[in-house]
Amino acid sequence: MAMGGSPTIGLIAYTSIKLIGYSFAGKKLNQWYKVSWPRSFVFGVVRTILGVVVGISVLFLLDKVDSAIGNRFLLFLIPVRFFEWYVIIYFFYERHNYSFRRIAGRCFSGILWSFALDIPAIAAVFVIPGGVWVC
Numbered sequence: 592m593a594m595g596g597s598p599t600i601g602l603i604a605y606t607s608i609k610l611i612g613y614s615f616a617g618k619k620l621n622q623w624y625k626v627s628w629p630r631s632f633v634f635g636v637v638r639t640i641l642g643v644v645v646g647i648s649v650l651f652l653l654d655k656v657d658s659a660i661g662n663r664f665l666l667f668l669i670p671v672r673f674f675e676w677y678v679i680i681y682f683f684y685e686r687h688n689y690s691f692r693r694i695a696g697r698c699f700s701g702i703l704w705s706f707a708l709d710i711p712a713i714a715a716v717f718v719i720p721g722g723v724w725v726c
Contacts, residue, residue, distance in 0.1 A: 604715035606639060612708040613638040616701065617683075623697070624684050638679050642705070645675055669702060676701035 617634025621627060629637075649671055653664065676698040685694050 601716040608712040
């Protein structure tokens with residue numbers, strides 16, 4: 592018997608994967624900066640919320656500008672994600688000892704991590720709501 596899911600479940604799965612991944616990023620940043628604050632989960636929550644808000648805003652903006660954006664959306668995400676990572680790393684780690692070179696390098700690592708997290712997160716959006724077979 593097929594048991595279907597819902598788009599809400601897909602969104603929860605996507606957000607959960609991003610939250611876990613960004614929490615791991617917060618743990619790594621704490622190691623790089625040799626600090627214990629922020630808690631990696633707090634960093635993950637804030638980074639996930641920032642990503643969802645900015646991501647939805649960018650989707651609406653691009654939809655108004657160009658409805659045929661397609662794969663170019665991923666290229667457009669590079670500077671958007673640089674901005675997201677820059678803001679959050681500055682806010683949590685760089686305010687008191689600012690170095691653009693250091694923060695930029697960590698931003699590029701963050702961009703790569705965000706794209707890596709997109710693979711299981713986007714797959715979850717399509718797979719999980721599709722339902723499962725129960726015998």
